[in-house]
Amino acid sequence: MLVDADLHIHSRYSKAVSKAMTVPNLAENARFKGLSIVGTGDILNPMWERELLRYARKVDEGTYERNGIRFLLTTEVEDNRRVHHVLIFPSIETVREMRERLRPYSSDIDTEGRPHLSLSASEIADLSNELDVLIGPAHAFTPWTSLYKEYDSLKEAYDGTRIHFLELGLSADSEMADMIKAHHGLAYLSNSDAHSPMPHRLGREFNRFDVKEATFEEIRKAILKRGGRRIVLNAGFDPRLGKYHLTACSRCYTHYSLGEAKAFKWKCPKCGGRIKKGVRDRILELADTNERPEDRPPYLKMAPLAEIIAMVIGKGVETKAVRVIWERFLRDFGSEIRVLVDVPVKELARVHEDVAKAIWAYRNEKLIVIPGGGGKYGEIRLPEEIRRAKIEELDSVDVELPGEKPKQRSITEFLGVKH
Known part of the structure; x- marks a missing residue:
């Protein structure tokens, strides 16, 4: 069966997120959107966990349901260099164990939806692998809080520790990400990172999975390319529509070439604002191949x-x-x-x-x-x-x-x- 899933969102317990991000609203708007599966987001927050268990019934380990919409247990965490990572959990018991293991390294794990951790990317990945939690970099190329804002390679960030996927983000697509050969063995996820349940936010990027059931275990197999399960489609923004596709001033939004930005020392000559390096230019800096994996699913460019x-x-x-x-x-x-x-x-x-x-x-x-x-x-x-x-x-x-x-x-x- 084919199911469409958006696995990275946030709850009302994260900063700068709509108070309407509740389980009932998410289930209703996911149905309007056409999604079968939604990540819970923020599941390490104990208040959000209680809300999920109140409004959704358990289907099996790692899978919950409300009004026909399945929820997988997911979160985003920030490491000690402000890099964000997406985690997908196999069970609520694993969520609770991870929360306890992380508590000594976080002052806000009980209050914030996206907790800040005093751990490195590799330490978070080590713990995730120990607990059989799927992990990958969130919005990997954006100039804020992303892997490639802080590092030049997966190996440098994770120190060789296994990760399971890479999230593209709104300003990149799979063709751009495949310009870096180290990505070729990874599954790509295209998720919304929604802060509102409105249909032009929720599911604005999604993944189409070919699985036997809409459950955590089946989605896990698809991400890991096992048992014939697979991702058959990434759908999302034309990357040119993303907020950080081109190098531009963050105040007046004037576009610059990478050479111009360097010459101006990343200060906009028009307004004095800070110039932010665009995703396209960042990927071109790191690109090392023109090849693409034969099993890479197509990427369909869409708008809400x-x-x-x-x-x-x-x-x-x-x-x-x-x-x-x-x-x-x-x-x-x-x-x-x-x-x-x-x-x-x-x-x-x-x-x-x-x-x-x-x-x-x-x-x-x-x-x-x-x-x-x-x-x-x-x-x-x-x-x-x-x-x-x-x-x-x-x-x-x-x-x-x-x-x-x-x-x-x-x-x-x-x-x-x-x-």
Whole structure:
């Protein structure tokens, strides 16, 4: 069976996270999104553990359920160099043992959703392996709190200790990550790191697993590539839409080449703000191969449905006008993922023709993308040629996009989606 999963989120017990991040809200919005599995996030926090056990029933070890949505026990921790790591636990007993083992190294493990630890990356990985906890670097390339912000290699960070996956983050995709040969044996996870249960946050990046059941053990086998279980798809942002894709000023968001940033000593000459190195430039610094693993799943570039609707109608993503159209699509087709990926465009046009055109353009990578950087998300725009065309004419529309041409197959080509 194929299941879609978002394994890295946060609870209302983490800083700068919506108070609406509760188990009932997560279950409801995961169903709207089309997710089968959601990571709990923050499970080392004892208050969040109690909340999970109150609202979700145990399915088996490491797997809980509410209203048909499965929850796996996950968290994010920060090490002594401010690098973040994602952990996936096999059972609630393991969560409790890990909490006790970490308590001497953390002053906030009982109060913060994402605890700060006075341990190195390799020490956290050693303990995780001892307890059979899956571990990998969170949002591995971002210029804040990430592995490649602090280190130049996996070996340098983890000192040879085994890790089980690498999380791409919003500003990178699998093709970019594969430019570093040391990653080729690792599974990639594409997760939302959501701080809000709204559908344009939750599941904005997800993984499609081919497993026998929606359980921790089956997902573990897929991440480790065992028993025929596997990840068949990573889906998420076009990396150009990520907040840190290009090198840019973190105050005025002016983009710079890496050479310019170095010449300016990482201080913006326009406003005096700090220039942050972009994910693209960081990966190019470390790149050591043009090869790709044969078993690497495809990466499908997507944007949340609400953001596509907002672009089309010219309204804010959380306005009532956007919500009304979003609800009509879900009422007719069941979930956001089905609308974005699976439903033929001619059927979508019965709900809203211009939004259907934008979804077609996204599937075929014919949207104009203005890259993000410095902490500002990128933007998408619908070419006028597509906006003016009729639905039945879309395949014949010729669009000249600025910048690089995409190298990967389109969503339409990969999934065989009909227009």
